[in-house]
Amino acid sequence: MSKEEPIAKKPQGSRYTLRVWRQAGKDKAGGLQTYTVNGIIPNMSFLEMLDVLNEQLVKEGKEAIAFDSDCREGICGMCSLVIDGVAHGPHAGCTTCSVRMRDFPAGSTITIEPFRARAFPVIKDLVVDRSSFDQIIAAGGYVSVNTGAAPDANCIPVGKEAADKAMDAAACIGCGACVAACPNASASLFTAAKITQLAMLPQGQPERKKRVVAMVEEMDRLGFGDCSNHGECEAVCPKEIGINHIAQMRRDYLMATLAP
Amino acid sequence: MSTTLEEDLRAVASPLMNSNVPEGPLESKWTDYKSHMKLVNPANKRKYTIIVVGTGLAGGAAAASLGEMGYKVLNFCIQDSPRRAHSVAAQGGINAAKNYANDGDSVYRLFYDTIKGGDYRAREANVHRLAEVSVNIIDQCAAQGVPFAREYGGALTNRSFGGAQVSRTFYARGQTGQQLLLGAYSSLMRQVHEKTVTMYTRREMLELVMVDGKARGIVVRNLINGKLETYAGHAVLLCTGGYGTVFYLSTNAVNSNPTAAWRCHKQGALFANPCYTQIHPTCIPQEGDYQSKLTLMSESLRNDGRVWVPKEPGDKRKPNEIPDDQRDYFLERRYPAFGNLVPRDIASRAAKLECDNGKGVGLTGKAVYLDFRDAIKRLGKQTVKERYGNLFQMYEEITNEDPYKVPMRIYPASHYTMGGLWVDYNLMTNIPGLFALGEANFSDHGANRLGASALMQGLADGYFVIPYTLGNYLASSQPADNLTTEHEAFQAAVARVQEMTDKLLSIQGDTTPTEFWRALGKIVWNHVGMARNAAGLKQAIEEIKALRAEFWKKVKVDGKGDTLNKNLEFAGRVVDYLELAELMAIDALHREESCGGHFREEYQKDGEALRNDDKFCYVAGWKYTGDVSQPELHKEPLHFESIKLQQRDYK
Amino acid sequence: MTTFTGALRSSLGKKYLMGFTGLIWVGFAIGHLIGNLLLLAGREAFNGYALFLETLGHGAGIYVAEAFLLMAIGIHIWNGISVALVDKSAARPIGYEVTGNAGGRSRKGAASQGMIWTGLAILGFLIFHLITFKFAYLFGHVEHYTLNGEQHVDLYGVVVERFSQAWYVGIYTVVMLLFGMHLKHGVWSAFQSLGLLNKKTTPLAVQLAWVLAVLLSIGFLFLPVTIFAMNESFATPAGGLHL
Numbered sequence A: 001m002s003k004e005e006p007i008a009k010k011p012q013g014s015r016y017t018l019r020v021w022r023q024a025g026k027d028k029a030g031g032l033q034t035y036t037v038n039g040i041i042p043n044m045s046f047l048e049m050l051d052v053l054n055e056q057l058v059k060e061g062k063e064a065i066a067f068d069s070d071c072r073e074g075i076c077g078m079c080s081l082v083i084d085g086v087a088h089g090p091h092a093g094c095t096t097c098s099v100r101m102r103d104f105p106a107g108s109t110i111t112i113e114p115f116r117a118r119a120f121p122v123i124k125d126l127v128v129d130r131s132s133f134d135q136i137i138a139a140g141g142y143v144s145v146n147t148g149a150a151p152d153a154n155c156i157p158v159g160k161e162a163a164d165k166a167m168d169a170a171a172c173i174g175c176g177a178c179v180a181a182c183p184n185a186s187a188s189l190f191t192a193a194k195i196t197q198l199a200m201l202p203q204g205q206p207e208r209k210k211r212v213v214a215m216v217e218e219m220d221r222l223g224f225g226d227c228s229n230h231g232e233c234e235a236v237c238p239k240e241i242g243i244n245h246i247a248q249m250r251r252d253y254l255m256a257t258l259a260p
Numbered sequence B: 001m002s003t004t005l006e007e008d009l010r011a012v013a014s015p016l017m018n019s020n021v022p023e024g025p026l027e028s029k030w031t032d033y034k035s036h037m038k039l040v041n042p043a044n045k046r047k048y049t050i051i052v053v054g055t056g057l058a059g060g061a062a063a064a065s066l067g068e069m070g071y072k073v074l075n076f077c078i079q080d081s082p083r084r085a086h087s088v089a090a091q092g093g094i095n096a097a098k099n100y101a102n103d104g105d106s107v108y109r110l111f112y113d114t115i116k117g118g119d120y121r122a123r124e125a126n127v128h129r130l131a132e133v134s135v136n137i138i139d140q141c142a143a144q145g146v147p148f149a150r151e152y153g154g155a156l157t158n159r160s161f162g163g164a165q166v167s168r169t170f171y172a173r174g175q176t177g178q179q180l181l182l183g184a185y186s187s188l189m190r191q192v193h194e195k196t197v198t199m200y201t202r203r204e205m206l207e208l209v210m211v212d213g214k215a216r217g218i219v220v221r222n223l224i225n226g227k228l229e230t231y232a233g234h235a236v237l238l239c240t241g242g243y244g245t246v247f248y249l250s251t252n253a254v255n256s257n258p259t260a261a262w263r264c265h266k267q268g269a270l271f272a273n274p275c276y277t278q279i280h281p282t283c284i285p286q287e288g289d290y291q292s293k294l295t296l297m298s299e300s301l302r303n304d305g306r307v308w309v310p311k312e313p314g315d316k317r318k319p320n321e322i323p324d325d326q327r328d329y330f331l332e333r334r335y336p337a338f339g340n341l342v343p344r345d346i347a348s349r350a351a352k353l354e355c356d357n358g359k360g361v362g363l364t365g366k367a368v369y370l371d372f373r374d375a376i377k378r379l380g381k382q383t384v385k386e387r388y389g390n391l392f393q394m395y396e397e398i399t400n401e402d403p404y405k406v407p408m409r410i411y412p413a414s415h416y417t418m419g420g421l422w423v424d425y426n427l428m429t430n431i432p433g434l435f436a437l438g439e440a441n442f443s444d445h446g447a448n449r450l451g452a453s454a455l456m457q458g459l460a461d462g463y464f465v466i467p468y469t470l471g472n473y474l475a476s477s478q479p480a481d482n483l484t485t486e487h488e489a490f491q492a493a494v495a496r497v498q499e500m501t502d503k504l505l506s507i508q509g510d511t512t513p514t515e516f517w518r519a520l521g522k523i524v525w526n527h528v529g530m531a532r533n534a535a536g537l538k539q540a541i542e543e544i545k546a547l548r549a550e551f552w553k554k555v556k557v558d559g560k561g562d563t564l565n566k567n568l569e570f571a572g573r574v575v576d577y578l579e580l581a582e583l584m585a586i587d588a589l590h591r592e593e594s595c596g597g598h599f600r601e602e603y604q605k606d607g608e609a610l611r612n613d614d615k616f617c618y619v620a621g622w623k624y625t626g627d628v629s630q631p632e633l634h635k636e637p638l639h640f641e642s643i644k645l646q647q648r649d650y651k
Numbered sequence C: 001m002t003t004f005t006g007a008l009r010s011s012l013g014k015k016y017l018m019g020f021t022g023l024i025w026v027g028f029a030i031g032h033l034i035g036n037l038l039l040l041a042g043r044e045a046f047n048g049y050a051l052f053l054e055t056l057g058h059g060a061g062i063y064v065a066e067a068f069l070l071m072a073i074g075i076h077i078w079n080g081i082s083v084a085l086v087d088k089s090a091a092r093p094i095g096y097e098v099t100g101n102a103g104g105r106s107r108k109g110a111a112s113q114g115m116i117w118t119g120l121a122i123l124g125f126l127i128f129h130l131i132t133f134k135f136a137y138l139f140g141h142v143e144h145y146t147l148n149g150e151q152h153v154d155l156y157g158v159v160v161e162r163f164s165q166a167w168y169v170g171i172y173t174v175v176m177l178l179f180g181m182h183l184k185h186g187v188w189s190a191f192q193s194l195g196l197l198n199k200k201t202t203p204l205a206v207q208l209a210w211v212l213a214v215l216l217s218i219g220f221l222f223l224p225v226t227i228f229a230m231n232e233s234f235a236t237p238a239g240g241l242h243l
């Protein structure tokens, strides 16, 4: 394979200093470590920059930095990272995998930390365990309909406006940035998005009250914090889900507990 | 392999490949079959443990449905949550023969379009069933609260897609795959709550365990702590997606991989039609070597954009400085009738040819221009913006270039794989108890998949086929015994995995797995990509073999086996890529015809694919023989009863 | 299913209580400010107003109102500490090395993050405030006046005397600015906490919060500063502001 020529001559990229959180395992102590990475071109994505660093580390006989990613196009919600104190980095409406290096001045120092919350324990380096989100959904984030039991799809009309509102909420990718960014580590935006999606649709009505109570209780039980309306979640949310969904959740919860 | 090639290629049904298509007229096969199937008594269902690997549309739908029915389901995925399976990335939509648009659609028409789109290389009975259940899928998803696009009156709305003459594609903004997956995921989570399904995330299946010739369990690596875990069950459902990442550069997610399917193949499952791969023409091109994931952009851009390259190879001027008479609008030149709107495969091949001739543009020389200058002149910027605004924005976000001012750069990339594990009508592989669903199987798309039909197939398999056919299998041939992982077959499978892990960690060479993957991708792309020929394929086979040998000498895997170690995960997948790639080339070499995504340069008429129905109207199922380079070819002849075979024609 | 009272202990319930009690106190603050403006009208008017409050409902009114306010602030403080100190640190035991602000639509800032500290400052001030005015007679000599044969505290005198002291006015000023901060986030936040807002009304509520924050903090500041600056006018027997 030495015959293989690179498809492009290595562009003269920039150099960055990275301070990266390293932690060997769940209950191990961790800390920031400093690395430098060269040859970074402006259109590289942030994660590609980390790929380059990792290849470099492996070649130097050092252990690569563990971080999560999958689709690398902003839809799966697998990537995370708090970049210079902001979840998903500096570009609004973007996941970390969609952030490009041109957003960082060449030669600058970038601090990279994992999403932090009690309910998101660090597994290794920048990888955290977000299974608590699945548990919130399992508590009630669904319509109880068995396969095969559905009526014709057009039997239940759904107004365009309601469908659009439901879709706004359903766009959530479950990345957890809202939790990471929240000064209280609250999961309200995530939970509210699912509750609102189903609350907007006729299909969601029969279980509406039961659902909101169950999901809110589960969210609390898992140790997420309370929502103090900082709105930082909305600002970092890659899908720009609004905190109006949280108000909707609060209305629904109030109604559900006042008139069960 | 040479012996099999020299055989008479006329299809002789292999006993290993009994399609088990039920008797009766095509239209009522499935209904009749369902009403005569053996059933598992409800009280017995919970005595059966079903292993479902994968949580995409196929796996998620299957696990949820089987859980609802009362089976004990164990569900596995690589990601940290089932909601992240790669199905999430599909944008366009999902087909269904609802005929809500009242434009003459029907089950038969969807069936016909799919067979024809697949270039007559799919099994009629399966495709007909797919078209039949497509209508139930939409009902099911709507009931789950999937926010499909609606008309003001509240009814579902459709768009047209992929050249079909009817509007049958349902969608949820540009996030259809995500919404369908979240529907399946929520049903799945409901079953997790009901405790019928146990979820195992961050697990990678590395071995299939067979007992008495049947699939009875799996070995997975716990990706958090590196432990090898074993799970026993009464059937194993593989819903692990496609193998498009063999190309290194693809539109697939970085964790998409063929490992599970490949390891089953090595336990005896036939791999069908591995050479049928789909290349998508309009992807945002690669910027540099470091990149493996390419972003797909809607093909609709070709409605108004003009594709060109400079006439002079190596012309380094900025695109807007190149006058019209020095540009080559090669699609318009070569296909005056269809122009920029030629089908996916033709557009892809033409672009590659120009780049191979040194006329490619951009930093890497692997791109062609898609220019909206004339469209903006003709229609005005506003209209162009209305039509493509979000795509232009996405392009600009990635490349930092404004497509209103500078032509876009596009390049084809690997997108979907039609080939996969061979399955019969019941979606069971030739290994009893091993089923394959979704993109992991080879079944419904023949040699080419139509847009918006992969989502349909995944959900059809998971919601509406496997719940029946699995019961039939269990009731007729698999008693609810209590085999445990104590059985020696599990120890043996673990030992196989452990051996490979130890070997990978012990080599400590100087080349990372990614570097090998990248090198392999280039070979596959150049010779087993959009256009193939015998010489190139033979060369590819030799190069792949050499690369594989080099891998086992020089690979460097860092870290340890007992922690989260992405490098080790990737190394294991690269091992499989290096083997599967060779099979793809062998299959492509043996199939001396052009059909769908498989284009052999020797078999064409004026650039049009030339099928050879006399010799190759069969499914090629490859059996592992212990030597990757010597697979055994088995054939399932394809019979077309309802549809007449025709040559695809774009003139 | 959870009862309403049970629900009040949930994370959402805490915020219903915070919001509700916060708004009660905002209401009180508005009333209190309007009443206090009578200081401008002079000794008799202000003392009359104080007396009116004291004798409301045969003297029971004020106790009921005070008990109600006390309960409200008790709930507010209890939940405030729970939300902003206890739950917060439990939910993120290990903090970030670097914290940033995403900007854009974020409403995170000194006001929103300082609620507990501005709140505690208000609490401290309230105690101090009650000591210096309401319970002033317990801590030292205060002037009285006689009306219909009964002795009453000359509250006007107490206030003007306090507001003639620079350090007192200084503390008052600082706290009122903190109070303004508390309200700048608190008022719209309370509506949001009660689930009353949507996309359209949120900007209105935010504007309302600004208006109330400015009016109340400037309003409350206006009195001590004016009294301090124009002490001669206020310290006369008739009192009030003579221009």
Ligand SMILES: Cc1cc2nc3c(=O)[nH]c(=O)nc-3n(C[C@H](O)[C@H](O)[C@H](O)COP(=O)(O)OP(=O)(O)OC[C@H]3O[C@@H](n4cnc5c(N)ncnc54)[C@H](O)[C@@H]3O)c2cc1C
Residues within 6 Å of the ligand: B053, B054, B055, B056, B057, B058, B059, B076, B077, B078, B079, B082, B084, B085, B086, B087, B088, B089, B090, B091, B092, B093, B094, B176, B177, B203, B204, B205, B206, B239, B240, B241, B242, B251, B252, B253, B256, B257, B259, B260, B296, B415, B416, B437, B438, B439, B440, B451, B452, B453, B454, B455, B456, B458
């Ligand atoms: C960018 C893009 C756009 C597309 N757009 C469309 C479209 O508009 N319409 C359409 O019809 N189709 C589209 N497709 C195709 C379609 O999305 C896929 O074919 C389909 O979703 C595959 O579903 P699946 O369930 O088979 O597999 P996937 O969704 O890929 O799921 C695979 C699952 O298997 C798991 N897995 C894999 N290997 C292992 C292992 N070894 N151990 C454990 N778990 C494993 C993964 O974790 C995952 O859960 C698109 C594809 C791409 C890439």
Ligand code: HEM
Residues within 6 Å of the ligand: A227, A228, A229, C015, C016, C018, C019, C020, C021, C022, C023, C025, C026, C029, C073, C076, C077, C078, C080, C081, C083, C084, C115, C116, C117, C118, C119, C120, C122, C123, C182, C183, C185, C186, C187, C189, C190, C191, C193, C194
């Ligand atoms: C006159 C006195 C006070 C008024 C008018 C007032 C008003 C408010 C209002 C309207 C809110 C918004 C509630 C919500 O978001 O739901 C609030 C929040 C808050 N208040 Fe007060 N408050 C006062 C005193 C106090 C005191 C004494 C404390 C001391 C602990 C305090 C601590 C807090 C805290 C911590 C919050 C934020 C709660 C959160 O983070 O969600 N406040 N206040």
Ligand code: SF4
Residues within 6 Å of the ligand: A171, A172, A173, A174, A175, A176, A177, A178, A179, A189, A190, A193, A233, A236, A237, A238, A239, A240, A241
């Ligand atoms: S609400 Fe937004 S930030 Fe939170 S999980 Fe969903 S997409 Fe991520």
Ligand code: FES
Residues within 6 Å of the ligand: A068, A069, A070, A071, A072, A073, A074, A075, A076, A077, A078, A079, A095, A096, A097, A098
């Ligand atoms: S990797 Fe999928 S959203 Fe970033």
